[in-house]
Structures are given as structure tokens and as C-alpha cells.
Amino acid sequence: MTIWVPELSSQGPRYRALSDAIAVAIERGELVPGDRLPPQRRLADALGVTVGTVTRGYAEAERQGWLQARIGSGTYVRGGVDAAAAFPLPGGERGEGLIDLSLSLPPPHPLRAEALGRALNAIARQPRLLQASVEYQAADGLLDQRRQLAEWLASLDMPLPAEELLITQGGQHGISLALTSLLRPGERIATDALTYPGLIGAAQQAHLKVDGIAMDADGMDVEALARLCARQAPRLVYVTPDQNNPTGASLSEARRQRLAALAREYDFWLLEDGVQYLPAPARGTPLYQLAPERTLFVFSTAKVLAGGLRIGILRAPERLRERLAAGLRAQSWMVPPLMIAAVCQWLASGDAETLLAWQCEELAARQALARKRLAGFEVSGQPLGANLWLTLPHGMRSAALVEALASRDVRVTSAEPFCVGSEPAPQAIRLCLSAAASREALDQALQVLLDALESPPLAPATL
Template identity: 65%
Template sequence: MTIWVPALPASGTRYRLLADAVADAIARGELNAGARLPPQRRLADALGVTVGTVTRAYAEVERRGLVEARVGSGTYVRGAESPALAFHQIAAGGDTDIVDLSLSLAPPHPDRPLALGEVLNAIGRDPAALTQAVNYQPEQGMPRHREALARWMTRLGMPVDAEELVVTQGGQHGIYLALQTLTQPGERIAAGALTYPGLINAAQQLHLKALRVPLDDHSMDVEALARLCAQQPPRLVYVTPDQNNPTGACLPEARRERLVELARAYDFWIVEDGVQYLPAEERGTPLYRLAPERTIYLFSTSKVIAGGLRIGTLRAPPALRERLAIPQRAQSWMVPPLMVEAACRWIESGAAAKLLAWQLEELAARQRMACERLAAFAPRGRPHGFHLWLELPAGWRAAALLEQLERQRVRVTSAEPFCVGSEPAPQAIRLCTGAARDRAALSHALETIATALEGAPSTPWRTL
């Protein structure tokens, strides 16, 4: 079978020449959207280079957003609608026959659409609210909205002042605003070796160099970060201290204090992501309370009320607020006030508190179910968390397990989308207990996963 083989110049860095050749072929239409790039070993043999050179070239083209690597399948040219990362997408009207545990979602509840309908009906009967909804508002958000959100966060154990808040279009938008405000293209940022794919994606879009900080059982290894800072101090450090995504690990108090000490010593910013909500008893001291002058804190309604609202908050020190307004204004001028009004009314009605109380009970029950059925495989997670992290038994490959589970109509996520840098992904999976439509579906999925892991792994050897 003939494969695409470019003609490379005689001189120059081989992986960069190959990456440029792929980019040129895509631009000319020689490699069309959806086309699979040649297998790395075959292309390496054809070009007379090492497999590592091709691997590095493909990674560079992926960093430019032109291709995407698919686990167990290969590397494909992106279409205009393709994501820059292997970020799982939520399909409208998805296949209800699949139990999809790949998405970090709040458990479904009929009160979510009902409560939204009630607040929208109330807004429709309020001429003043409708007038505000069709007019431009301040980039930071309306004072009344920020006050309502600040009171809510304070009740949830995250004390903030309204003047500290910028209203965002969800947590992902908050990450992008923070990076765009604090960094310039080419600068270094640091994050745990396994971290939220949205951070990796945003860093790629902004042409930032993401440095990996090793993890251990207690989340980020802060002493490894200290060694990194001595050699390549980052502009900022992104951290999810209460519930690492995907491992679920919590950063101990001593490490939080050490992280703040390093931030002051090496003059870097801290971006603290608190979007994956946990009750106060499962959280540590917020980093923004330890270092308010250099910490941006991100929160969102997505995991507590409804993801579709796309309403979040960004807590920032006074010196940053005007700077944050610039990218906010450039991107969308403001967050749509209608959606902020809906979120605030939902909170003020008491419906959000009722929903959250139910959700915490439901998540705790689901986490117990999963930990009991998968106990033989030592799953890790938080009692009220959204997901569990499962390191696979010896002999198992995550790609093979994902393929097997997909055939059995169960979907989970491998470690690959969470990897920072070029280190090999661990053989592990993340499964989100909140995503199942109900406990019966979750029980079926857990049984399927456990049964698969209790059997012998399929051999990776196809030929001798």
C-alpha cells in the first residue's frame, strides 16, 4: 500500500522539516481533512529517519492544531470543526444505549430543566430584567450579579467579595482569560503531569510551553516544582488542589504553604481551579486565601447547577481586574446578562441549595458503589467527587480496555488527554460516576468494567 512520503530538504532539523512538510501538504490539499498520516515506523523507514523523529514531528503538527492523535487508531488531519485536543465532546441526542462515564458531569436530575424554566418565566414577567438582558453591561459583570454570586460562594465555604469577582462564561473561559492575561506566547507555564485537558488545550491555543510537574499520592510534587523553578521558572502554575483531575488526589496543607512560598520566591502566579465542587469538609485552605495577591481562583455553576448555563466566576487581586477586562472585551465584550440573571435567580430562590444537597448525597452513593465493585483494583477518588482513577492491572493496556468496553457499550477515558509534556501516559483510566443517567446504569457499567479487568488482558502481540 502506497503511503504519503514528503521530499525533505537536505539540511535542517529533521523533525521540524517533516512537521513543516505535513503542514504544507495540508495547506495545499494534498492531505485532506480526515486523512490518516502514515504509521510512524513506515514513514521513518521511507525517509531514513528514526521513529522518534517522526513522533516528534507529529507532536509538533498536533501542537499547531492541524492534526489529532486518536488512541489506538493513528494521527488524522483535522477538519475545520475538529477539536485541537482529544477532548471528549457531548453529542446532542447521544446514543442512550451507551453508558458514558468519560465526561465529568453532575448527576442528571429533572429539577434542573424545571428550575431553569421557572426562572426564565420569572424573568419574562420582569420588564426591568428584560431591559437589562438586551443591553450592554460592564465587562466584569453587573454589580448586583457579582454580589449574588459572592454571597453564594461565601455560603459554600469560598469567601469572596463582590469587587474581587469577574463573571465568566464557565470555568474553561476563566482558564483562557487567566492565561491570556498573565502570559505571552512562548512563555512557560507549569501543571501537574496529569491535569485537566482544558488547560492543556488553552495553553496550546495561546502558544505556551507547558512544563510537567511530577505527581505522587498527594497530587503535585511541590519539591519537584521547586527544582523546576530553579532551572526554568514558569510564569504561572495551574493547580486543582482539592481534587486533581483525573487522579482525585488532594494537595496537603504543608504543600499548599510550600507552593505559596515558591510563588513568592520565583514571582509566578497561581491559577487555582475549584470548578469540581466538593463540600467544605473535603477541601483544604484555598490558595487564594494564603496568597491573595498572586492567585486567580476559578469557580463555576457547571458542576453545581447546570453546565449549559456557562456561568462562572474568576476571583482576582485588584491589580489584575482591569487587565482581565481587556481580553474579556476583545472576546465577547461581556457575559450574556440573561444567563447570569438566570443563574442568580436560581441561587436566590433556594432551588440551587436544594439541588446541591441532593447531588452530594447522590455522588457519595455512586462513589461508594464504584469503590465497592472495583475494590480489587484500588480505585482512587474523593467521597463526594465526580470521578475515580483506576490504575490498570499488570498486562493491561488502556487502549485495549477502552476498545473492549466500547464494544460492550461502556465508555471511559484513558490517561492520554490529561498528559502534560511528552512523557508516556500511564496505563490507567478515569471513570466519572456522576455521568451515568442513574444508579442502575452505573451499576451495569461498573459490572462490565470489573468483569473485563477480572479476565485476562488481550495480548498486544499480533506478529513475530
């Protein structure tokens, strides 16, 4: 079988020439996302160089964000297998009876479509709003709309001045906008060792190096981050302090204080993701209050109103506003004004308050149901959160469990898409309790899961 063998420049160190050749091959499409690079010894033999030269070349290309090494698997071009696996699209081929717990979606409710219909009807009766919806607008959104969104956030106990807000096309856009506006390709960011796949994908697109920080029940191990900073501080740290996605871990108050202090000491940005909504009593002190001059905060209507609206909010220090607005304008010029108007009308109607109150009660009931059904297994998550993290019994493999569940029309997500760096993925799965069509459907899926956990084919494997 043939392997990819580049032509190396005769100038400069050989390992750097290999790294440069990898970058050129990716840019030309000779290597595509997801491609596995040749084993180091085979490529060394083909090039007539030492294994150490290839190792250094791969490491340099990984540092620049082109590659990703995975223990026991090999070295891959970034942006392919991992990013694609992390984003299974809703819709498409969905067999009858399928229960999909793989995506973190808001629980279904007829009020979502009904409220949108009322909002659009209200816009249709207001010529001024209709006209504004077909015109170009400022990149960061109209001030009166930002004020309305700020009032809504304040009602959720997230007081933020309208002047600090930019309207984005969802939380994912806010993350990408922050990364591309503040960092250059090859720079480093840090995040939890298990983190939101959207962050991983955005970092891959921006060709950033991502360092995974160890974590426990209290969230990110901030002292491990401090040790990393002493060696080489990242330019930005991404964190979901109230509920890590996927594990649900909440960053302790002491660690929040320490993280804010580290950001000041080592001069890095904090990117705080609050998209996975929790009511105020279940949240800790936000980082944007502890270190407002260094923190960008991402929020979205996706998990509380409707994901299809794609309206998010990015809070940033005043000195970054022009840079972020310029980045937004370069990416999409502006957020579609009709979508912003629809959200603002929705908020003004009171439907959002009604829907959110129901959703909090529904998620609490689903969490209680899942924890009761899975009693005896190791689970974690927030009592009012959308997700539950299940650590599998010793010896059980998540890939086999995911496959067994899929054969019985239940979809879940393994730990693999959430992993940062080259550490092996833990044997665990994420259950998106909110995504089931009803509590009855969730209960049915949990029974299938219990059957699979207890079935002989998934018993602990012998080595």
C-alpha cells in the same frame, strides 16, 4: 509514500529555519492539528541535513507550542488528536442502553430543568431584568450580580469580595481568558503530569509550552516543580488542589504552603481550578488565601447547577482586573446577560441549595457503590467527588479495555487525554460516576466493567 518536506531559508541556523517552516506550514494549513511529522531521519535525508538538525528544529517548534512529541508514537501538530479526543461531545449518536461515564457531568435530576424554568418565569415578570437582558453590559458583569454570586460563594465557604470577581462563560472560558491575557505564545506553564484536558486544549490554542510535573497521592510533587524553576521557571502554574482531574489526588497542606512560596520566589502566577466542587470540610486551604496577590481562581455553576448555563467566576488580583476585562471584551464583549440573570434568580429561589445538598448525598452514595464493586482493584478519588480513577492490573491495556466496554455500551476515558508532555500514558481509566442516569445505571456499568476486567481477552499480555 510522500512526506512533508519544507523549503528552508538560507539565512540563520538550519534548525531554526526548520522550526520557522513548521510554524508557517501550520499557519497556512499545509500542516493541520493532528498531523504526524516525518520521522527525523527520513526528513534529514530529504533535506540533506543531519538528524541532529531536525531534532533541534522539532524541539524548537515544540518549545514554541506548535508540536507535541509522544514517546513511541512520533511528533504531532498540536491541537488535533489530543484535544479532540479529550472532548467527546455529549448528545449526538447515543444508542439505546448506552451508559456514558466518559464526561464529568453533574448527576441528572429533574430539579435542574424545573429550577431553570422557575428562574426564567421570574425574569419574565420583571421588566427591569428583561430590559437588562437585551442590552450591552460591562465586560466583567454588573456589580449587583457579582455581589449576589459572592454571597453564594460565601455560603459555600469561599469568601471572595465581589470587586475581585469577573463573570465568565463557564470555567473553561475562565482558564482560556487567564492564559491568553497573562501569557504570550511560546511561554511556559506547568501543571500536574495528569491534568484537565481543557487546560491542555487552551494551552495549545494559545501556543504555550506545557511542562508536566510528577505527582503522587498528595498531588503535585512541588519539589519537582522547584527543580524545574531552578532551571527555567514557568510563567504560570495550573493546579486543581482539592481533587486532581482525573486521579482525584488532593494537594497536601504542606505542598500548598510550599507552592505559594515558590510562586513568590520565582515570580509566577497560580491558576487554581475549583470547578470540580467539594463541600468545605473536604477541601484544603485555597491558594487564593495563601498567595492572593498571585492567584487566579476559577469556579463555575456547571458542576453544581447546570452545564448548559455556561456561567463561571474568575477571581483575580485587583491589578489584573482591567487586563482580564479587556481580554473578555476582545473575545466575546460580554457574557450573555440573560444567562447571568437566570443563575442569580436560581440562587435567590433557594433551589440551588436544595439541589447541591442532594448532589453531595448522591455522589457519596455513588462513590461508596463503586468502591464496593471494585474492591480488590486500585482506585483513587475523593469520597464526595464525581470521578473515580482506576489503575489497571499489571499488563492490562487501557485502550483494549475502553474498546471492550464500548462494544457493550459503556463509555469511559483512558489516561491519554490527560497526559502532559511526552511521557507514556499510565494504564488507567477515569470513571465519571456522576454522569450515569441513576445509581442503577451506574451499577449496571460497573458490572460490565468487572466482566471486562476479568475476561480472558484482556488478561496480561505477553511481550
